[in-house]
Amino acid sequence: xxxxxxxxxxxxxxxxxxxxxxxxxxxxxxxxxxxxxxxxxxxxxxxxxxxxxxxxxxxxxxxxxxxxxxxxxxxxxxxxxxxxxxxxxxxxxxxxxxxxxxxxxxxxxxxxxxxxxxxxxxxxxxxxxxxxxxxxxxxxxxxxxxxxxxxxxxxxxxxxxxxxxxxxxxxxxxxxxxxxxxxxxxxxxxxxxxxxxxxxxxxxxxxxxxxxxxxxxxxxxxxxxxxxxxxxxxxxxxxxxxxxxxxxxxxxxxxxxxxxxxxxxxxxxxxxxxxxxxxxxxxxxxxxxxxxxxxxxxxxxxxxxxxxxxxxxxxxxxxxxxxxxxxxxxxxxxxxxxxxxxxxxxxxxxxxxxxxxxxxxxxxxxxxxxxxxxxxxxxxxxxxxxxxxxxxxxxxxxxxxxxxxxxxxxxxxxxxxxxxxxxxxxxxxxxxxxxxxxxxxxxxxxxxxxxxxxxxxxxxxxxxxxxxxxxxxxxxxxxxxxxxxxxxxxxxxxxxxxxxxxxxxxxxxxxxxxxxxxxxxxxxxxxxxxxxxxxxxxxxxxxxxxxxxxxxxxxxxxxxxxxxxxxxxxxxxxxxxxxxxxxxxxxxxxxxxxxxxxxxxxxxxxxxxxxxxxxxxxxxxxxxxxxxxxxxxxxxxxxxxxxxxxxxxxxxxxxxxxxxxxxxxxxxxxxxxxxxxxxxxxxxxxxxxxxxxxxxxxxxxxxxxxxxxxxxxxxxxxxxxxxxxxxxxxxxxxxxxxxxxxxxxxxxxxxxxxxxxxxxxxxxxxxxxxxxxxxxxxxxxxxxxxxxxxxxxxxxxxxxxxxxxxxxxxxxxxxxxxxxxxxxxxxxxxxxxxxxxxxxxx
RNA sequence: GCGGACGUGGCGAAAUGGUAGACGCAGCAGACUUAAAAUCUGCUAUCCAUCACUGGGUGUGCGGGUUCGAGUCCCGCCGUCCGCACCA
Numbered sequence: 001x002x003x004x005x006x007x008x009x010x011x012x013x014x015x016x017x018x019x020x021x022x023x024x025x026x027x028x029x030x031x032x033x034x035x036x037x038x039x040x041x042x043x044x045x046x047x048x049x050x051x052x053x054x055x056x057x058x059x060x061x062x063x064x065x066x067x068x069x070x071x072x073x074x075x076x077x078x079x080x081x082x083x084x085x086x087x088x089x090x091x092x093x094x095x096x097x098x099x100x101x102x103x104x105x106x107x108x109x110x111x112x113x114x115x116x117x118x119x120x121x122x123x124x125x126x127x128x129x130x131x132x133x134x135x136x137x138x139x140x141x142x143x144x145x146x147x148x149x150x151x152x153x154x155x156x157x158x159x160x161x162x163x164x165x166x167x168x169x170x171x172x173x174x175x176x177x178x179x180x181x182x183x184x185x186x187x188x189x190x191x192x193x194x195x196x197x198x199x200x201x202x203x204x205x206x207x208x209x210x211x212x213x214x215x216x217x218x219x220x221x222x223x224x225x226x227x228x229x230x231x232x233x234x235x236x237x238x239x240x241x242x243x244x245x246x247x248x249x250x251x252x253x254x255x256x257x258x259x260x261x262x263x264x265x266x267x268x269x270x271x272x273x274x275x276x277x278x279x280x281x282x283x284x285x286x287x288x289x290x291x292x293x294x295x296x297x298x299x300x301x302x303x304x305x306x307x308x309x310x311x312x313x314x315x316x317x318x319x320x321x322x323x324x325x326x327x328x329x330x331x332x333x334x335x336x337x338x339x340x341x342x343x344x345x346x347x348x349x350x351x352x353x354x355x356x357x358x359x360x361x362x363x364x365x366x367x368x369x370x371x372x373x374x375x376x377x378x379x380x381x382x383x384x385x386x387x388x389x390x391x392x393x394x395x396x397x398x399x400x401x402x403x404x405x406x407x408x409x410x411x412x413x414x415x416x417x418x419x420x421x422x423x424x425x426x427x428x429x430x431x432x433x434x435x436x437x438x439x440x441x442x443x444x445x446x447x448x449x450x451x452x453x454x455x456x457x458x459x460x461x462x463x464x465x466x467x468x469x470x471x472x473x474x475x476x477x478x479x480x481x482x483x484x485x486x487x488x489x490x491x492x493x494x495x496x497x498x499x500x501x502x503x504x505x506x507x508x509x510x511x512x513x514x515x516x517x518x519x520x521x522x523x524x525x526x527x528x529x530x531x532x533x534x535x536x537x538x539x540x541x542x543x544x545x546x547x548x549x550x551x552x553x554x555x556x557x558x559x560x561x562x563x564x565x566x567x568x569x570x571x572x573x574x575x576x577x578x579x580x581x582x583x584x585x586x587x588x589x590x591x592x593x594x595x596x597x598x599x600x601x602x603x604x605x606x607x608x609x610x611x612x613x614x615x616x617x618x619x620x621x622x623x624x625x626x627x628x629x630x631x632x633x634x635x636x637x638x639x640x641x642x643x644x645x646x647x648x649x650x651x652x653x654x655x656x657x658x659x660x661x662x663x664x665x666x667x668x669x670x671x672x673x674x675x676x677x678x679x680x681x682x683x684x685x686x687x688x689x690x691x692x693x694x695x696x697x698x699x700x701x702x703x704x705x706x707x708x709x710x711x712x713x714x715x716x717x718x719x720x721x722x723x724x725x726x727x728x729x730x731x732x733x734x735x736x737x738x739x740x741x742x743x744x745x746x747x748x749x750x751x752x753x754x755x756x757x758x759x760x761x762x763x764x765x766x767x768x769x770x771x772x773x774x775x776x777x778x779x780x781x782x783x784x785x786x787x788x789x790x791x792x793x794x795x796x797x798x799x800x801x802x803x804x805x806x807x808x809x810x811x812x813x814x815x816x817x818x819x820x821x822x823x824x825x826x827x828x829x830x831x832x833x834x835x836x837x838x839x840x841x842x
Numbered sequence: 843g844c845g846g847a848c849g850u851g852g853c854g855a856a857a858u859g860g861u862a863g864a865c866g867c868a869g870c871a872g873a874c875u876u877a878a879a880a881u882c883u884g885c886u887a888u889c890c891a892u893c894a895c896u897g898g899g900u901g902u903g904c905g906g907g908u909u910c911g912a913g914u915c916c917c918g919c920c921g922u923c924c925g926c927a928c929c930a
Contacts, residue, residue: 007880218846218925225845225926232930249930262930302928328928338930346843347928420929539925645854645866649847653854657867664880665866671881715856715865722865725882786861791911793861817897831910837860841910 008670008751010634017753018119026766027066027121031511031525033075039526040066040078041506041565043534043542047082047107047129051114053574053616053654054535056626060642061571061710062533063120067746068705069530070121071770077526079509080115080122082108084131085433085498093464100432101460104131114627118635119749121766126509130501131432135508137455138517139500140437142553144448149556151197154446157425158266161189166468167429188288193427194436194494198548202227202419205547214567216649219539226540228420233404234335235413237261237311239323245269245311248334248418252407253399256388257341257362259352261311262304262326264336270325273307280305280325287327302351303327314412315389326351334418343373344380362388363396424545426497429469431462433495441482441489450483456491469493502542503549506532506564523559528566531708536570543568569708572651574642576622578611586621589656613653624654636748637663643710643747665718666751669744672724673755676737680729687732688777693723694736695778698771701743710747717743739771786837787812789821805832812838 021027042062045055059080066078082104089100096103108129115122128135146152160169164182168191179186198205206227209220232250239245245261263270265287274281283305304324313319321339328347329338342352342359352359353376361373363383371387373379385391390406391399407413427436435456437449449456459477462470471477471493482489504517506529511522546564553559579587581601592599592608599608616623630638641662646652685691697720704713720740727733738759745752745765756765780801785808787795795817799808809830812818822842831839 216846221845222925228929230929247930251930326928328930330929333929335930340930345930347930350928418929536924647855650854655854655867658854661867667880711854712856712865718865784861788860788911791860791909796861829910831860833860837911839860839910 006671006674008634008667008754010636010666010750011631013750013754014117014119014635017750018116020753020764021119021121021766022124024764025125026764027070027076027078027123028125029077029079029123030075031522035073035075037526038066038069038074038076038531039506039510039529040069040076041509041529041532042080043532043538044081044083044502044505045111046086046088047084047104047111048088049107049110051111051626053624053626055115056118056638057574057642057652058533058535058571059115059118059120060639061569061648061708062531063639064643064705064710064746065531065533065708066121067749067766068770070766071742071745071768073769076121077126077510078120078122079126080120080124081127081505081509082111082129082131083498083502083505084108084129085136085495085501087430087432089432090430090464097464099460099462101131101458104129104432117627117630118639121749126512128505128508128512130434130498130505133455133457134514135505136434136501137457138508139434139496139504140449140454140456141451142504142517142549142558143496143500144437144451144454145556145558146196146552147448149552151200151552151556153195153197153423154192155195156190156192157195158188159191159193159425161187161191163187164467168427191427193425194438194492195423195425196548196552198424198545199419199421201548201551202229202421204551205421205544208547208551208563212563212566212568215565216536216568216570219536219543219568219570222539223544226421226544230334230418230420232416232418233400233407233413234416234418235314235407237314237321237339239269240310240312240320243269245323245337246335247337247339248416249339251341251344251396251400252403253385253388253391253394253396254341254344254362255313255315255339255403256391257343257360258313258321258339259342259348259358259360260322260324260340260355262324262329262338262340262351264329264331265325265327266331267325267329267336269337270307273309273325280307283325287325302347302354304351304355306355314407314410322357324351324355332422333420342378344378346378346380349376349378360387362386362391424497424548426500427494428497429472429493430495431458431464431470433498434501435471436492436494436496438492439480439482439489440492441484442487444482444484446492447483453483471495499541499545500549503545504553506546507553507559517558520559523561527559527561528563531567531569532565533569533571535573539570569648571648572646573615574654575613575651576616576624576654577613578620578622580609580611581606582609586619588621589624613651615651616654629659633659633663634666634750636751637666640665640714640748644714645711647711648708665721666748668721669740669748669751670755672721672737673741673758675724675729676734676759677729678734678760680731680734682730682732684731684735687727687730690723690727690730690732690736691777692780693720694732694739695773695775698739698743699773699775699778702770702773705746713743714747741765742768742771783835785812785835787815787818788837788839789818790841791839792821794818794821801835803834805834808832808834808838812840 040062042058066076070076084104089104092098092103093100130136162169162179162182162184164184165179169179206229209224212220230250232248233252234246234248236244236246265284270284274284304326307323309323310320311323313321340348340351342349343361344363359373360371362385364386365379365381365383369386385394385399391402404415435458437456438446439449441447459474464470478491478493480489480491507518507523510526511518513519550561550564579592581587587601587608591602593602599610601608637659641659697716700716701713724733724736741752741755752765782798783801784796784798786793787797795815797811799811809832825842827840827842829841
């Protein structure tokens with residue numbers, strides 16, 4: 001055997017085992033299996049073109065879990081698919097003239113190959129792409145189901161309209177008031193939009209968070225804030241022009257501290273007044289123009305426009321309050337109108353000081369009770385109510401109840417709950433999405449497409465040369481007939497927000513009958529997902545929408561699942577150093593070389609500044625494409641690197657040295673596998689030291705992987721490898737080698753299969769049983785204990801495990817170092833922790 | 843402003859309140875080699891003392907506290923990152 005034969009050749013091994021897994025359908029999930037089931041899911045990718053390191057990390061983690069659970073005797077569902085609708089495909093169509101479908105499917109083909117090249121244990125038989133009619137057709141059916149259940153409605157609402165691209169923009173796509181692509185000033189337009197009633201489930205979505213113990217605290221908090229429940233009082237201010245202004249307040253206890261009423265610039269009252277008031281019109285225009293960026297809000301001055309109208313205080317008919325239109329009141333929250341209590345709200349105070357309005361203290365901070373409120377800092381802390389008629393002396397909480405009671409008794413207001421969460425507007429004026437299955441009939445209005453006409457498919461012949469919605473412009477597609485009258489009618493040309501596609505894909509993975517979206521009983525076999533892994537960027541929208549769809553589908557009897565994802569893990573990003581030339585331009589890692597301790601540009605030799613380690617991004621040019629790395633080092637080294645060093649929730653800095661280290665470990669395991677010798681003489685159980693390390697490793701790695709502590713498992717496997725290398729040949733060493741190979745199986749599967757075959761293992765290692773730790777072997781019969789004097793380490797002594805306390809104490813006191821440290825002082829107390837330490841207090 | 847996370851060697855990081863720095867990377871020294879690659883061995887927080895063996899001090903962002911004992915628990919700061927944000 002030559003030296004090169006002894007090296008592990010990943011290029012050959014990767015291909016060989018991937019083919020074997022595929023041919024024997026190793027990772028096909030059987031819904032009818034009797035084994036306990038585990039559903040391991042990673043967020044499916046958008047087919048943007050190529051796999052990036054973030055995908056590799058995400059899917060490696062899921063893959064280790066999936067393979068680990070299989071080896072532990074579970075029937076595992078570990079599927080993969082494509083979140084295939086969306087804007088980038090249309091952008092490609094506009095820029096390169098390629099059809100969105102063609103572009104998307106090509107990307108899928110490329111990325112599927114790249115994923116297969118990494119040897120992930122996916123059940124490819126369940127692969128799906130949301131852009132195919134056999135997926136989105138079922139989505140249309142679910143949309144109609146929700147519609148029948150009253151969870152869908154249509155309403156005119158204001159949207160961000162890009163006049164150049166002629167399309168609606170999401171809030172995130174409006175940057176400084178301009179469209180992110182066109183750069184055109186965005187207009188507000190009123191359009192008829194379809195909405196899903198997510199607010200029907202607001203209370204339940206909020207309450208459900210409490211049960212998601214295995215979700216990151218951070219994500220739960222973000223969802224909680226997003227749902228944004230506020231309780232308070234909604235009540236009316238009569239206005240001297242005969243109208244009323246309805247306001248919402250979470251602090252009805254401060255009602256006697258009111259000094260003005262303010263409405264948003266878009267409030268109906270403001271709009272009406274502006275009709276014959278040019279100054280107000282201009283003011284309102286200004287309010288709309290100002291951005292909502294963080295910095296602007298901080299510096300933004302509170303400004304108002306005095307309408308001259310007076311509102312009557314609900315508790316005192318003789319008390320009149322000025323009515324303003326104010327720039328800090330939002331139409332989108334509550335009722336779009338507030339009453340200002342300057343003493344106890346910072347914004348109101350800023351406003352009152354500017355317009356010289358009264359500032360009256362109604363909550364005492366303990367010492368100060370006088371009505372005059374000085375200073376520029378509002379008091380919003382605890383206290384009791386003062387200067388407030390019948391509320392005086394009450395706690396804030398009791399006063400709130402008292403005011404709500406009185407309002408309800410007298411009929412001018414009522415206790416209410418206001419949510420930050422709005423209903424989900426799902427209409428998009430785009431081509432590359434799920435067509436909304438509605439026909440607009442001249443006689444019957446919007447009617448559902450009959451079920452037997454689903455799916456409503458997208459037309460293929462489409463024109464992207466002019467901006468706007470291609471479906472709207474298509475010559476024939478939208479023309480159809482009314483299902484009721486048979487008269488000519490028009491199809492809905494809007495498509496669904498792509499977040500709808502990802503709100504139920506995990507159900508279709510678990511069950512994919514032809515005649516319906518999914519089978520309830522088969523879903524019950526797999527759901528909820530045991531472990532969901534993905535980026536934290538989906539903490540709110542995707543995860544909230546998926547939770548909502550699950551509840552909506554349950555409420556109409558299609559499902560029997562409460563929460564789709566029992567446990568959620570948000571992984572960190574893959575990062576890399578950045579390199580910058582003197583002129584500020586960025587360089588990619590392959591354009592620079594290390595020049596001593598400095599870095600230089602290879603082409604020009606100029607000095608290069610090494611910048612912060614940040615998320616890989618095209619603009620900073622610090623991206624490492626996984627494909628050439630996999631070609632060079634093999635799938636296993638890349639996978640091993642993804643799991644090493646950094647804890648999975650933290651960022652992982654990519655480095656050339658790091659991947660080489662992983663490569664070395666792959667080769668090292670291969671060498672170790674070759675050390676196994678079936679004919680070695682000796683009896684099993686003789687090498688106690690090695691067996692101890694082995695069983696400690698098995699116990700530790702099993703626990704670590706179960707908790708997604710991959711970096712810790714990796715460290716323990718290194719230790720075991722070192723112990724095997726130091727051990728003498730023996731049956732025990734063979735056993736340790738076999739176990740090492742089994743334990744790297746989920747992480748470096750190609751290497752493990754190759755080594756397993758070499759060791760004469762039965763079948764595939766993917767199907768082999770995970771090793772069991774024998775704790776009796778794992779425990780040491782000797783322990784090294786620490787000896788401290790007043791908490792400071794003075795010596796360590798090795799004693800038999802389980803040595804009685806008195807003997808430990810005696811041994812510790814016998815230590816020369818300890819005696820020297822005590823120096824003859826009186827021993828006042830001795831703390832003894834069995835098998836751990838002795839602490840002598842003098 | 844609100845909420846969350848984090849702060850440990852040159853770097854990534856370990857550490858049920860009980861020997862801080864396991865493991866990896868980088869570095870240094872050595873072995874093998876004509877040489878290189880590969881591989882292997884040893885050292886590698888810091889300061890002081892010592893020819894050396896070794897001994898002692900300091901050390902987990904800063905300041906307090908609880909405890910026989912604190913990286914870990916409590917209080918108060920400082921800093922970094924992330925999310926949300928004129929939410930009434």
